[in-house]
Amino acid sequence: MTRTNAMAIQIRIQWFPALCLVLLVCGCSPVMEATRPTPVDTSQFAVGESRVQVVEAIGAPTANVKNGDQSCDVYKLYTRGPGGVGKGVIAAGEGAADVVTLGLAEVLFTPIEAGTRNAKHTVTFCYDKDGKLVSLNDAPPE
Numbered sequence: 001m002t003r004t005n006a007m008a009i010q011i012r013i014q015w016f017p018a019l020c021l022v023l024l025v026c027g028c029s030p031v032m033e034a035t036r037p038t039p040v041d042t043s044q045f046a047v048g049e050s051r052v053q054v055v056e057a058i059g060a061p062t063a064n065v066k067n068g069d070q071s072c073d074v075y076k077l078y079t080r081g082p083g084g085v086g087k088g089v090i091a092a093g094e095g096a097a098d099v100v101t102l103g104l105a106e107v108l109f110t111p112i113e114a115g116t117r118n119a120k121h122t123v124t125f126c127y128d129k130d131g132k133l134v135s136l137n138d139a140p141p142e
Contacts, residue, residue, distance in 0.1 A: 040079055041079075042079055051127050069129060070134060074122060074123075075122070123138050
């Protein structure tokens with residue numbers, strides 16, 4: 001092995017830990033974006049829809065309360081934020097920016113991801129005595 005080849009190998013070995021660190025750091029914000037909860041589109045529910053259809057779509061409520069002659073199901077849901085395709089596009093863009101900037105984009109993206117997390121809203125579905133939806137209320141996050 002020539003001296004030039006030996007020096008090139010030594011330089012590669014010295015830079016290997018730094019490269020590994022950059023690759024590890026590059027994953028934070030794209031992973032945070034990809035694992036962000038997908039919001040529930042409450043506009044899919046219409047007055048007159050049955051309680052069974054609502055429960056099938058979003059699961060069991062966290063509580064059930066009475067409001068006069070109405071029965072209301074209370075949910076804690078993510079109702080705002082990017083959907084599946086939007087999350088994928090954002091994560092891909094962040095990943096590309098990480099590669100281009102050798103991880104320096106993480107300094108910007110990770111705090112933004114942490115600060116823009118989806119918040120759960122209290123959503124109340126109220127039904128008449130026949131189990132038909134009469135109102136839906138999406139309260140601001142707590």
